Amino acid sequence: MTIDYNKLKVRINLDNLRHNYQTFKGLCDRVIPVIKSDAYGHGLAEVSRALESEDMDTFGVGFVHEAVKLRRFGCTKRILALLGPVDDGDIQALWEHDLLAVISHMAQLRQVAEVAEKNGPLNICLKFDTGMRRLGFRSEDIPEVVAVLKQSKLTPVMASSHLASADVPEHEANVEAQAAIFQEMLDLLKEAGYDVEANLANSAGSLAFELCRMDSLRLGIAMYGGNPFHGTQREELGRELKPAMEVSAPVLQVHSLKKGESISYGWTYTAESDLEVAIIGVGYADNFSRSMSNVGQMNIKGYRVPIRGRVCMQMTAVDVTELMGEGLGVVPGDEAFLLGGPGPGTITPEDLAGWWGTISYEVFCLLGMNQREYI
């Protein structure tokens, strides 16, 4: 699964990750680290182990087989599978590996209830759709959900819902509306005799909305040091967060580019004056997006160096004229940072995502597939 044909180095700072986790402990008693998709590219096994010592009791993953994998690593905490069981194997795994899964629609609920007749009692998490319109029961489903539950060996111990736009300050009213709908659903469950753990907020919802914190939080991007409010008026809420991932690639060659000469495929960049360029050993085959051609920047020795011409499969050219002018030599073997790096030129996840045309989540997931080391 790891990309192993390149020279990229992905360094994960587990202290920063733990620091970010702790900044949320003051907001809610139970903070559930979301470590789906290989912990957003930071490594399922390593991240779970780093957090297990942090006064926590539940992990969140996506698919049931991610939860099984986590169990196989020896994790004994409660594990919540946010995407719920998809097939018969997933359903059996809930008993076999003692997993808590989200149940989000009627056919799934009936199927799990049927298997419970044979396998015995099972705790579940009911997923409610309060506006995201992906997964979950709606208010009008609750009487039928309760009827099925009452006849079954299933016990709902948690109710969960997902906020669609907690990271958009202008959507404050939508978040409040979702929270209000969720509260009504919780009340209906309570009337039916189910007093469950209420679980609503993601990173953005936790930071900005006290009413969304409820009994437990699902903490994803902010734990990895991504600021969900980057570029908004709420940006300050994420100022304590420290990115946990840093990525570098080696300089392969350094040479000059004369005024009027063009570089890389399609000659999309032409030097307007004499330049020094460094060829970096990273390209789109390493999950470094070609959309950064002529747009992105890297960090060498604390300086920002702009990408010139097209990003290739395994190479990208950057302009190092400014560094050379400062008397700082750049030689083959030097490190060019795609993410992080020293000094004032440090590249934040949001900087990189901006050039890439995406969000920090995708940057982490994709670059994290390269070979990682832990500090």
Ligand SMILES: *Cc1c(COP(=O)(O)O)cnc(C)c1O
């Ligand atoms: C991924 C995910 C989260 C975490 O969201 P962040 O924005 O990364 O904090 C929370 N809940 C669900 C259902 C998710 O899929």
